[in-house]
Amino acid sequence: MKWDEMRRSDEVEDRRDERGGFGLGGGGGFSGFGGFRLSGTAIIIVIVVSVLLGKNPLVILSYLQGGSPVQVTQHAAPTQAKAPPVEDQTAQMVRAVLGDTEDVWGKLFAEAGKTYTRPRLVLFRGAVQSACGRATSAVGPFYCSGDQKVFIDLEFFDELHQRFGAPGDFAQAYVIAHEVGHHVQNLIGVTQQVAEKGDGASEKVRNALSVRQELQADCFAGVWGHSAQSRNLLEAGDLDEALRAANAIGDDRLQQEAQGHVSPDSFTHGTSAQRIHWFKVGFESGQISQCNTFKVAHL
Numbered sequence: 613m614k615w616d617e618m619r620r621s622d623e624v625e626d627r628r629d630e631r632g633g634f635g636l637g638g639g640g641g642f643s644g645f646g647g648f649r650l651s652g653t654a655i656i657i658v659i660v661v662s663v664l665l666g667k668n669p670l671v672i673l674s675y676l677q678g679g680s681p682v683q684v685t686q687h688a689a690p691t692q693a694k695a696p697p698v699e700d701q702t703a704q705m706v707r708a709v710l711g712d713t714e715d716v717w718g719k720l721f722a723e724a725g726k727t728y729t730r731p732r733l734v735l736f737r738g739a740v741q742s743a744c745g746r747a748t749s750a751v752g753p754f755y756c757s758g759d760q761k762v763f764i765d766l767e768f769f770d771e772l773h774q775r776f777g778a779p780g781d782f783a784q785a786y787v788i789a790h791e792v793g794h795h796v797q798n799l800i801g802v803t804q805q806v807a808e809k810g811d812g813a814s815e816k817v818r819n820a821l822s823v824r825q826e827l828q829a830d831c832f833a834g835v836w837g838h839s840a841q842s843r844n845l846l847e848a849g850d851l852d853e854a855l856r857a858a859n860a861i862g863d864d865r866l867q868q869e870a871q872g873h874v875s876p877d878s879f880t881h882g883t884s885a886q887r888i889h890w891f892k893v894g895f896e897s898g899q900i901s902q903c904n905t906f907k908v909a910h911l
């Protein structure tokens with residue numbers, strides 16, 4: 613990906629040399645990249661309870677989510693690491709991709725007679741405070757609708773490479789574009805609609821809604837990718853990098869690896885095949901209208 617040719621965003625907050633705070637945040641939806649997805653209130657409650665019990669919050673989260681106990685790998689706290697270089701290559705790339713999504717979504721919104729409000733993107737290490745509560749790197753990159761910010765610990769990109777076997781800058785760009793996709797959903801009212809439909813519904817129904825929401829974010833990431841490709845900003849192998857990432861983080865694959873079997877009712881992000889499919893739908897068409905994952909009978 614020729615990210616050096618992309619405009620750098622001014623919306624990046626670098627909080628990598630801060631320690632994640634421990635305050636009680638407000639509301640707002642919490643949309644992760646793959647893995648946990650909870651309301652802000654749920655997170656706060658779980659953190660408080662787990663502190664009382666002296667347990668790892670994520671272990672309790674996995675029980676609360678109704679699944680069988682999931683092995684939670686606690687990463688070494690990167691807060692102890694030395695202060696990062698002010699503008700390292702990866703941070704530059706993040707700035708460039710975010711800037712490019714601003715231009716693409718700004719144009720798409722303008723064409724629809726709407727105004728695109730840019731999200732902020734927070735770089736952090738270890739743990740971070742958001743309007744959705746405090747989160748650790750273990751939840752992966754996420755978007756919080758409460759403060760309209762994307763949160764990324766750049767170590768996730770190493771994990772994407774090492775653990776998920778998905779290296780490459782375009783795999784990383786896909787992650788950023790997916791989170792920006794959640795911001796777009798917030799602006800166009802999808803996030804609100806999903807919350808309303810899920811309110812009081814069974815967990816099975818809420819999970820099914822989550823899958824449709826996540827696959828739409830994948831499709832929106834593809835819409836951005838389509839634009840980047842049309843401007844000759846992609847290189848050979850880039851599309852494969854994104855598809856490898858989508859394949860690696862499908863719910864079916866993650867569950868198979870974690871628990872040796874697959875429980876489709878507990879999927880929150882979609883299967884590998886679905887994630888690949890919907891990224892491709894956006895990438896090939898470049899049209900938001902093709903990303904209506906809530907309308908189709910079969911995802």
Ligand SMILES: [Zn+2]
Pocket residue numbers: 643644645646790791794826829
């Ligand atoms: Zn997501």
